[in-house]
Amino acid sequence: MVGLIDCDNFFCSCERVFRPDLRDKPIVVLSNNDGCVVARSKEVKAMGIKDCLPYYQLLEKYPNAGITAFSSNYALYGDMSARVMAVLREEVPEVLQYSIDEAFLDLEGMDRLDLKVWGEKLCKKVEHDTGMPISLGIGSTKTLAKLAARFSKRYPGYKKCCVIGTDEQRVKALRLTYPRDVWGIGRRMCVRMESMGIRTAYDFTLRPKHWVRSKFHITGERTWMELRGEKAIDVDGLDNVERQTIVTSRSFPGMLTEIADLRSHVANYGARCALKLRKQNSVCATVTVFIQSNHFRLDLPQYDNSASCSFMTSTNTTSEIASAAVMLLEKIYRKGIPYKRGGVMVSGITSGAAIQPDLFTYDAHRQAKYRAISSAIDAVNRRNGADAVMLGSQQYREKGVDGKSVKFVNAIRRALKSPEYTTRLGAFVVK
Numbered sequence: 001m002v003g004l005i006d007c008d009n010f011f012c013s014c015e016r017v018f019r020p021d022l023r024d025k026p027i028v029v030l031s032n033n034d035g036c037v038v039a040r041s042k043e044v045k046a047m048g049i050k051d052c053l054p055y056y057q058l059l060e061k062y063p064n065a066g067i068t069a070f071s072s073n074y075a076l077y078g079d080m081s082a083r084v085m086a087v088l089r090e091e092v093p094e095v096l097q098y099s100i101d102e103a104f105l106d107l108e109g110m111d112r113l114d115l116k117v118w119g120e121k122l123c124k125k126v127e128h129d130t131g132m133p134i135s136l137g138i139g140s141t142k143t144l145a146k147l148a149a150r151f152s153k154r155y156p157g158y159k160k161c162c163v164i165g166t167d168e169q170r171v172k173a174l175r176l177t178y179p180r181d182v183w184g185i186g187r188r189m190c191v192r193m194e195s196m197g198i199r200t201a202y203d204f205t206l207r208p209k210h211w212v213r214s215k216f217h218i219t220g221e222r223t224w225m226e227l228r229g230e231k232a233i234d235v236d237g238l239d240n241v242e243r244q245t246i247v248t249s250r251s252f253p254g255m256l257t258e259i260a261d262l263r264s265h266v267a268n269y270g271a272r273c274a275l276k277l278r279k280q281n282s283v284c285a286t287v288t289v290f291i292q293s294n295h296f297r298l299d300l301p302q303y304d305n306s307a308s309c310s311f312m313t314s315t316n317t318t319s320e321i322a323s324a325a326v327m328l329l330e331k332i333y334r335k336g337i338p339y340k341r342g343g344v345m346v347s348g349i350t351s352g353a354a355i356q357p358d359l360f361t362y363d364a365h366r367q368a369k370y371r372a373i374s375s376a377i378d379a380v381n382r383r384n385g386a387d388a389v390m391l392g393s394q395q396y397r398e399k400g401v402d403g404k405s406v407k408f409v410n411a412i413r414r415a416l417k418s419p420e421y422t423t424r425l426g427a428f429v430v431k
Contacts, residue, residue, distance in 0.1 A: 003105030004145035008133040010101035011039035014080045015070050017131035018421045070401045071414035073119035079422040083130045118417045119161030142233050146183040174202035184223040189331055207348045237305040248272040249343025256339045267393035269344035270325035277316035285314045285348030289328040294340035305332040319372040
């Protein structure tokens, strides 16, 4: 059997751990630069407030709703996630973290237990030890476990734990589930299913295997098999999947018009992409840079452009990727445009263990130097914190309260950010 834990309203729950006065009160968490709503408590959802609603519209439409808003506090959320995972690892043979608030649990060898009773106790233990409410789904496949977690979160009668353990339970759950609510079935696939008369997940499982393969290819066939109780998505290696494209993008703090300000942001985006490549031991062949004006301000000049370039030899070094990103920015930049968003994407990603060098331009000595510099920067930053060492092009002109240049992690507006309770001792003030 496989388990799937899902932290309930994760970002909002993290804030409530240190603000118990906000329990059962409406809470939202905002995106970068306090732009729009990215997380809602169940009280906010009950008001009919949609995800991604711009914050200024929230203030205009619900001025007296008593909603407390928080800026994103990534340090707090990351640490709270690590604490939840640590508790889980004490209770199960293996935990494979799927996202910041979800993890698959390998329950092999635990069939002798009453998994329903055990699961309820696990949910209580996690909430007791960390303050984080979680829901648990258990099934014979990961897709069924995800489906069970959805039932446990939606229906209080399950007491935070739903088990799809028998074929009768599986069929009943699938008959109550629309295809759009199944993990692995996207919006386009749902539209096609609806046109073919597939109304529920159970309808999908009744179709022949060869028909599913011909209509929805191998990914659809794997989902079909998982819904029928046949393991098709391997639990092992879930946390080591290599991404084929990597994007780093943010809205700017305010609107920027000077290329010098844009250059620092884009260089930092490129540096983050390079770091992500090295973490998965990959290299990229292509870099793409895009910049955009504020599409919500129709009274201002509008502009949206991108440019790409390819490396003769694939790379993951910070200096090469950041330099290429800055060069592309200078190509597409137009003076007088107030820019609101930008980003860097790397693609053509392959394994770093087998790089095919270009015959005419490859310089082994230079590449070895670049790799050594990147490795040294990574080591220093791991010991001393992000941005302890950076490229000159990553330096921001803006100064912080300490008189030093603002770092990338602080180069976004977070006026409503809560203290970093779990990672900074100074967050607690003794009165």
